[in-house]
Amino acid sequence: MSFRKLIKFSFLLALVAFFATSSQAQDDKSKRKSPPMETTGMVGDATVTINYSAPSVNGRKVFGDLVPYNKTWRSGANEATVFEVSKNVMVEGQELPAGKYGFFTIPGEDKWTIIFNSVWDQWGDYNYDKSKDVLRVEVMPKKLDEPVEQMKFAISEKDGKSWVALKWADTKAAFSVAPVASN
Template sequence: MQHIKNVSLWAVALLFSFVTVVQAQDDPSKRPSPPATASGKVKGANITVNYSSPAVKGRTVWGELVPYNEVWRAGANEATTFETDKDIMVEGKALPAGKYSFFTIPGEKEWTIVFNKVAEQWGAYKYDQSEDALRVTVKPKKAKEMHERLAYEVNNKGLVLQWENMEVPVAIK
């Protein structure tokens, strides 16, 4: 009888360990590219960007890890989302209030910023250009400092994507 109790305790402990490991894997904060949020007000509009924040880890990001001239999810894991509670102007073009997936098409001298109507997507695997609400073109610039992790900043001029040695400002009014 004692042997059965010992085996039962071992089975329970093993099952508990397995459940704990599985739950840890499901916990987004434990991912190599953890979730992050940037939010702020731009001319009275509440802006929120939700993304997963990959790290440089010694890699060349632009043109290699993130290829030029291809749609990029602007983060890792799920597609980055951009939400505004008011109609806004992005680089002089109208974007209605709502929640969008936020993609970019990086280029060496110019980037295309994409607001897509399908907000909940995994990466850019099912990205459909016909669902774009707005596309604008912006110019990247060299960052003043190196950013190990991808980060977004919402400020009174709009949105800034910062990663590695690059900053990509997007004007919002």
């Protein structure tokens, strides 16, 4: 191989290596400004798992500004939030079949709509289709005593009930989740 061809080959090899590592860095979701998170908990014998990207307040006004009131929101950043349940459960008294769902909300000042949509594998809420909703429930948001900088979901038990809560900035939207009663 001539010296000139060796130089060209070495240059091409270096270029390929550069772009390969560059694309791998872009695929590393942990380096995003809104990193991926997972919250898992038990409701009776059902496992509830929530996968989401957690945005931060960063000095911004969140609800009513960054996240407009009365508009569908992916309930996180990047990909749509995914809510998965291993068995049928009751959400605010309504049955949600076992499965994987796109989790969306419509935040409002006095009420939030919680949405479980059959299309879970999508980017944001750009292709959200209301006709694919499996369940919608309404809850009342609460003001938090202490603001939460990075959005988070929590699964907890209080007063004999299981709760899923989205907390961010000065707001908490929570809904009850219960096992389906056996006959």
